[in-house]
Amino acid sequence: MKRKFIPRVIIVVMLFLLVIIGILVIIKYHKEKQEVDLSNNGILNYSDNSISNEHAYVVSDIVCGNIYNNDCRVYVREGGKYIPYLVIKTENYGENTVLLMREDAYPKEMMFRDCNVFGAGGSYYPGSVIDEFMENELYNMYSDGMQSIIKNVPVKIHSKKYISKFTVPEYAVFETINRHVFALAFSECKSHDLLKECDIEGAFIPEVLEFPIEKYVWLRSDAFGGDDTCAAQIYNGKVQSNRVSMYQEQYVRPVFVVSADEQIRSVNSIIKDMEVFVFSIDEE
Numbered sequence: 001m002k003r004k005f006i007p008r009v010i011i012v013v014m015l016f017l018l019v020i021i022g023i024l025v026i027i028k029y030h031k032e033k034q035e036v037d038l039s040n041n042g043i044l045n046y047s048d049n050s051i052s053n054e055h056a057y058v059v060s061d062i063v064c065g066n067i068y069n070n071d072c073r074v075y076v077r078e079g080g081k082y083i084p085y086l087v088i089k090t091e092n093y094g095e096n097t098v099l100l101m102r103e104d105a106y107p108k109e110m111m112f113r114d115c116n117v118f119g120a121g122g123s124y125y126p127g128s129v130i131d132e133f134m135e136n137e138l139y140n141m142y143s144d145g146m147q148s149i150i151k152n153v154p155v156k157i158h159s160k161k162y163i164s165k166f167t168v169p170e171y172a173v174f175e176t177i178n179r180h181v182f183a184l185a186f187s188e189c190k191s192h193d194l195l196k197e198c199d200i201e202g203a204f205i206p207e208v209l210e211f212p213i214e215k216y217v218w219l220r221s222d223a224f225g226g227d228d229t230c231a232a233q234i235y236n237g238k239v240q241s242n243r244v245s246m247y248q249e250q251y252v253r254p255v256f257v258v259s260a261d262e263q264i265r266s267v268n269s270i271i272k273d274m275e276v277f278v279f280s281i282d283e284e
Contacts (some may be wrong), residue, residue, distance in 0.1 A: 014271040029041040035258040059098055060260035062277060063089040064207045073262055075104065079141040082270045086184035086211055092188065092202040093153040093257045100258065101184075101207070101264040105215045105251035106138065111217055112231045112246035121160040122228040122246050125220045126177055130252050138254055145247065145281035147180075151257045155179045156201045158221050165226045173225070177252045181256045184208065186232050199223040212237030 053205040064086060075082040085100040101203035109127065113128045125131055139147065156177045161171040185201035189208045201221055214236050222232035222243050233250060244250070263280040270276055 005119065022072065027156050040113045041187070057264050057266075057277070058261045059087055059258060059264050059279070060089070062264070063087050063098060064210070065089070068225055071277070074100065074279065076100070076146060076279065077143045077282050078138075082276075084276075086207060087204060088207045089206055090203065092205070096149070096260045097151065097153075097257050098260050099205070099255055102253050102254045105210065105213050105253045107251075109249035109251055111212050111249055114247070121164055123222055123231040124160045125165050125183075128246075130183060130218050131179075131220075134252060134254050139181045143282050145283075146279065148158060148257050149262055149279070149281060150180045152178050152180050152257070155182050155258050156185070158199075158201070159224075161185075161221070163193060163228045163281050165228075170203075174201065181254050183218055183220040183252055184234075184255055186221045189234050190223075190259075198225075207255065208234070209237040213253065215254045216244075218250050248252075257258045 004104075025117040049226055056240045059074060062072050062074065066072065072087045076085050077083075083101040086103055088099040088101055089098050091097075101127065110133060111129050113122055113124075115147040138148070142150065155178065156174055156176055157173045159172050160171045163250075186204070187200045188205045190205055199221075216233045216235045219234060219239070224228060224243070227243070229246060231246050232243050233240045258279075264277045265280050266275045266284075267278055268275045
């Protein structure tokens with residue numbers, strides 16, 4: 001009897017162990033499935049426990065006008081400080097990109113150009129004071145991470161000959177330059193219904209008027225050929241009909257372009273008691 005009892009005990013023990021193993025496998029399966037579901041809902045796990053509860057998005061998720069989004073700002077490190085930029089959907093500078101526009105003007109007045117070059121391109125954008133500032137000085141204020149994702153895009157401008165009174169047909173009205181950081185054009189800040197076809201440098205961007213600032217801001221074009229001693233400006237959401245001398249000191253409102261799928265995250269470490277968006281690549 002004892003010899004027959006021992007094998008039965010072993011069989012019972014083995015069956016019990018198999019049941020336990022089966023239960024553990026089922027528990028593990030449901031746990032992994034739950035983690036996958038959370039990941040698909042946009043909650044990603046990070047190895048750094050200090051940010052494990054923060055959510056990840058792409059920058060196109062928060063463009064202005066997105067009905068599912070309450071805030072279309074992303075904070076960008078500029079000279080070591082985080083500054084809010086508005087996220088705008090436009091195809092003026094390429095498909096699958098977004099335009100970032102500084103919410104406020106840069107807090108430094110400057111001339112459009114600091115020398116008298118009447119008849120030789122005084123209000124010509126390339127090489128102007130504002131162009132040099134944004135493309136060089138300001139661009140270098142961004143972090144290495146931000147510089148790596150800011151696109152060097154084709155920017156449409158009025159040609160030097162056009163703004164210098166040489167408006168006969170053989171001269172091109174427009175030319176294209178490449179820039180990382182730049183100013184908006186006249187046509188991007190004013191309805192095309194009020195412009196001549198030859199003055200349109202880009203589609204109208206309504207967010208410029210929806211998010212105005214109470215400062216006089218330089219535009220990169222004046223939409224009028226034949227007077228290169230003056231340049232155009234925008235104030236409080238309205239393009240000024242009276243152009244001003246390029247020697248006047250006014251502000252700039254920088255814009256730049258990034259891919260629509262650049263990753264951003266909500267964090268609460270920049271502004272007290274408030275969650276804001278930052279680029280993942282731009283964190284300190």
